[in-house]
Amino acid sequence: xxxxxxxxxxxxxxxxxxxxxxxxxxxxxxxxxxxxxxxxxxxxxxxxxxxxxxxxxxxxxxxxxxxxxxxxxxxxxxxxxxxxxxxxxxxxxxxxxxxxxxxxxxxxxxxxxxxxxxxxxxxxxxxxxxxxxxxxxxxxxxxxxxxxxxxxxxxxxxxxxxxxxxxxxxxxxxxxxxxxxxxxxxxxxxxxxxxxxxxxxxxxxxxxxxxxxxxxxxxxxxxxxxxxxxxxxxxxxxxxxxxxxxx
Numbered sequence: 101x102x103x104x105x106x107x108x109x110x111x112x113x114x115x116x117x118x119x120x121x122x123x124x125x126x127x128x129x130x131x132x133x134x135x136x137x138x139x140x141x142x143x144x145x146x147x148x149x150x151x152x153x154x155x156x157x158x159x160x161x162x163x164x165x166x167x168x169x170x171x172x173x174x175x176x177x178x179x180x181x182x183x184x185x186x187x188x189x190x191x192x193x194x195x196x197x198x199x200x201x202x203x204x205x206x207x208x209x210x211x212x213x214x215x216x217x218x219x220x221x222x223x224x225x226x227x228x229x230x231x232x233x234x235x236x237x238x239x240x241x242x243x244x245x246x247x248x249x250x251x252x253x254x255x256x257x258x259x260x261x262x263x264x265x266x267x268x269x270x271x272x273x274x275x276x277x278x279x280x281x282x283x284x285x286x287x288x289x290x291x292x293x294x295x296x297x298x299x300x301x302x303x304x305x306x307x308x309x310x311x312x313x314x315x316x317x318x319x320x321x322x323x324x325x326x327x328x329x330x331x332x333x334x335x336x337x338x339x340x341x342x343x344x345x346x347x
Contacts, residue, residue: 101126102263102294107146107156109139116142118318119156124263124311127292129285131299131309131326135341138315140298144265147296148185149178160184160262183211186256190268192248194240194255201227201236204255212259219258226254230284246277253284264288266297270304282307302345306330314338 102124109117117139124130132140145151147158153167158181165177173181194203204223208214214222227233230250240248249269256264269285270278282304289295289308299305305312306326313323314337322335333339 101159101161102147102296103157103159104143104147105157105159107143107158108154109142109146109151110154116318117146117153120315120318120320122296122313122320122323124294124296126294128310129289129293129295129297129308130311130313131297131305132313132315133299133302133305133329133341134315134321139318140315141267143315144187144267144296144298147263147265148187149173149181150187152178183259184262186259186261186264188249188252188256188264188266188269190272192240192245192252192272194248194251196240198240199236200232200238200240200243200251203240203251204258207255208258222258223254226257227251229257230254231280244277245273246280249273249277249281250284253281253288257288262294264293264295266295266299268298268300270299270301302330314341316341 104120104122107117107120120143132143134140142151146153155168157164157166160181163180165173165181198206201220201223204226205219208219208222209216224233224236227236230253232247232250235243235247270281286308309326312326312329314321314329316337322333322338330342333342
């Protein structure tokens with residue numbers, strides 16, 4: 101079970117997440133949708149403690165970390181959370197001075213202390229899974245955006261995380277390259293990966309997610325199955341957002 105409970109986050113005194121609670125079903129995909137500035141990316145970053153919540157709790161399996169004004173996570177707890185999550189960033193964040201296979205190996209070797217031969221074998225398996233094995237020795241700068249994002253997905257999968265976090269995984273790509281990434285994410289979803297993704301790509305949300313949460317103003321306004329959220333939303337704010345997208 102992955103659960104975010106009563107998450108609050110402030111920046112410069114501004115409350116950007118207002119007691120958000122969300123359960124991510126194991127083996128399924130939950131999509132976060134909403135206008136820019138609604139708190140989607142901040143909620144993702146709170147889930148793996150790239151941003152430390154000011155209040156609330158994060159639970160991943162049997163690990164629970166609580167937050168309050170006088171209770172901050174220890175470094176050990178932060179590392180435990182991060183080791184159970186994999187992050188796919190909007191702008192790939194590949195190491196430019198590492199070849200493709202080395203990018204996928206890096207966390208296994210540096211953080212988890214795997215032998216290089218074992219890490220390379222794991223990396224090559226994952227590059228094959230995302231259709232990038234033939235580019236294993238290439239430099240990131242020689243790849244298209246879609247190829248770089250597929251490498252980033254392989255890197256996120258390398259440590260077998262309990263939860264994969266996707267922050268706008270297709271927004272930096274043109275439609276043709278985005279389709280490459282959608283196909284990979286769709287395959288992962290069909291294989292039972294647990295994912296929480298923030299996205300403006302409603303095609304991605306409709307085709308991959310089992311559950312959708314609409315955020316506005318740092319709050320979850322409405323959540324449910326994709327057909328209900330996109331086809332028959334209950335809340336006026338959700339309805340206005342969906343209509344603004346021409347759906």
